[in-house]
Amino acid sequence: MSIKLHFDVSGDDFTRAGEASGKIKNTLKELGFNPETVRNVAIAMYEAEINLVIHAGGGEIDVEISPEAVTAVFKDEGPGIADVEKAMQEGFSTAPDNVRNLGFGAGMGLPNIKRYSDEMDIKSTVGVGTVMTIKVLNKQ
Amino acid sequence: MDFFHSVRLDEDKCRGCINCIKRCPTEAIRVRNGKARISPELCIDCGECIRICPQRAKYAHRDKLEDFGHFKYKIALPAPALYGQFNNLDDTNYILTALKKIGFDDVYEVARGAEIVSDATRKWLKENGKGKTIISSACPAVVRLIRVRYPKLIPNVLPMNPPMVEAAIQARKIAKEKTGLEDSDIGVFFITPCPAKITAIKNPICNEVSYINGAFSIKDIYPSLLKKMSREEEPEDINNAGLIGVGWANSGGEAAGVLKERYLAADGIENVMQVLAEIENEKLPDLEFVELNACPGGCVGGPLTVENPYVAKARIQRLRKYLPVSKNRLETDEIPDHMMWEKPLTATHSLKLADNVFDAMELMTKVYEIQALLPGLDCGTCGAPSCNAMAKDIAKGKAELTDCIFRMKQEMSDETAAEELIPAPFRDEE
Numbered sequence A: 001m002s003i004k005l006h007f008d009v010s011g012d013d014f015t016r017a018g019e020a021s022g023k024i025k026n027t028l029k030e031l032g033f034n035p036e037t038v039r040n041v042a043i044a045m046y047e048a049e050i051n052l053v054i055h056a057g058g059g060e061i062d063v064e065i066s067p068e069a070v071t072a073v074f075k076d077e078g079p080g081i082a083d084v085e086k087a088m089q090e091g092f093s094t095a096p097d098n099v100r101n102l103g104f105g106a107g108m109g110l111p112n113i114k115r116y117s118d119e120m121d122i123k124s125t126v127g128v129g130t131v132m133t134i135k136v137l138n139k140q
Numbered sequence B: 001m002d003f004f005h006s007v008r009l010d011e012d013k014c015r016g017c018i019n020c021i022k023r024c025p026t027e028a029i030r031v032r033n034g035k036a037r038i039s040p041e042l043c044i045d046c047g048e049c050i051r052i053c054p055q056r057a058k059y060a061h062r063d064k065l066e067d068f069g070h071f072k073y074k075i076a077l078p079a080p081a082l083y084g085q086f087n088n089l090d091d092t093n094y095i096l097t098a099l100k101k102i103g104f105d106d107v108y109e110v111a112r113g114a115e116i117v118s119d120a121t122r123k124w125l126k127e128n129g130k131g132k133t134i135i136s137s138a139c140p141a142v143v144r145l146i147r148v149r150y151p152k153l154i155p156n157v158l159p160m161n162p163p164m165v166e167a168a169i170q171a172r173k174i175a176k177e178k179t180g181l182e183d184s185d186i187g188v189f190f191i192t193p194c195p196a197k198i199t200a201i202k203n204p205i206c207n208e209v210s211y212i213n214g215a216f217s218i219k220d221i222y223p224s225l226l227k228k229m230s231r232e233e234e235p236e237d238i239n240n241a242g243l244i245g246v247g248w249a250n251s252g253g254e255a256a257g258v259l260k261e262r263y264l265a266a267d268g269i270e271n272v273m274q275v276l277a278e279i280e281n282e283k284l285p286d287l288e289f290v291e292l293n294a295c296p297g298g299c300v301g302g303p304l305t306v307e308n309p310y311v312a313k314a315r316i317q318r319l320r321k322y323l324p325v326s327k328n329r330l331e332t333d334e335i336p337d338h339m340m341w342e343k344p345l346t347a348t349h350s351l352k353l354a355d356n357v358f359d360a361m362e363l364m365t366k367v368y369e370i371q372a373l374l375p376g377l378d379c380g381t382c383g384a385p386s387c388n389a390m391a392k393d394i395a396k397g398k399a400e401l402t403d404c405i406f407r408m409k410q411e412m413s414d415e416t417a418a419e420e421l422i423p424a425p426f427r428d429e430e
Ligand SMILES: Nc1ncnc2c1ncn2[C@@H]1O[C@H](COP(=O)(O)OP(=O)(O)OP(=O)(O)O)[C@@H](O)[C@H]1O
Pocket: A047, A051, A052, A054, A055, A056, A076, A078, A079, A080, A081, A087, A088, A092, A093, A094, A095, A103, A104, A105, A106, A107, A108, A109, A110, A111, A130
């Protein structure tokens, strides 16, 4: 048994960034998932969604919710990540100044996703785009 | 569970418009058979529906000034927000004296209770607040909102009674010493800016008993107070609160009294919900204290006040100007037990669709299937606040697909006849 959700994330409207992860979180609450699982999913999904908007000009999210786990695939056709290992390091960021003023760009997004998820996979090709898969197990 | 609520509906006045359903922050209202219905499990008594109802059908159940009852000695506990309701005032004693003139034997300012609570909060935070964001529990609408919508944050809520409770306890103590009367002969009445406080008095969430006998709204008491206020007479010297206590009327006043640097104060139910979501997502990790008020501007914006909140705020700033910082504090080194909650706050889990994840997922799948059949306009004409809320109602058997006028139209057999019968806003383009 599973529930699938799909979101198109626009790269044009920064003020709407974070809406999809907010909806995922509410859905999990309604389903009665363990609060810790809800928190882990909410944080990991938020970071990944913001990255879609800031770094990739938008993209799409496919979420699959099962009683055992929540899996989300973030797909974009943005610039791609040249060195994934480097991008994963705390503090590494190429975020532009305008979003830094809003408090983004600490280079903590990807490390936080790693911390709050159980599995994380990034496939990225420069000039083609990035596909990131995040899995969070449901703690019982 | 006991579901006393101050916020209620006057069925005779309700004409079934749908203004309230969208305004309700917990989606607690549905319109069925021409009448609004408030779900008691979800209502947090914030009073948003009272503000918006054009028919004035939503009201706050409150005590009437005539019902002083059998008490031999009556004490008024004015909320600090009361001070902002009067023009050209530079001394709160005029208001406090007027309260005695309308029949109270004594007055104890809730602002005084607030200063004791501020002192206790500072002490409590020192011992229990390390590395954690503590959320104020003074606004009962916010406490109820947290338990209904943000149960994960329950451990962050300050488990301390609000100023009106402390004021009631102090006022009773003084009255007993002064008169030698029994508790049952002493009536303590809160002058309230909101229905949420009334509910908290009649149905305390975290205490077994209420120390307060009733509540009169600022709105009800205002005209009688005005009549008794006069500049000619020198008022009695009653006031005994400093600027911290009086400042509790405004958003930010409580937080300021905590004397912490890293605090946040938000007011207005939508802002409150956004901040709670941010805390839940651990986006605000460095905050020591968070003050949340359901009403715009804080309690000065309560639904049962008279004056515009920002006007009231400006007046309170003026009244506060020459006050000492604080005039009341804890009399003991330890925080007395009566100041803390007797029982813990518990979650209500009303957000959950079912008791276990499997059943919930099954129901959710059904909800999505139904939602796909609805137009996604969130127009509210079905009586539910959104298509999603409507889909949930249908999935739970509480509404029918054809309660949606757009579905109804599709189900009508003769297309052209349907077009003519359907009101203009819902017709297809010509
Ligand atoms: N979807 C993406 N497409 C292209 N580059 C990306 C994408 N996601 C991340 N990156 C790159 O990886 C870097 C690190 O990402 P990370 O989320 O850790 O930090 P940040 O977004 O720069 O700052 P923060 O998340 O702390 O606000 C980014 O600065 C960016 O160069």
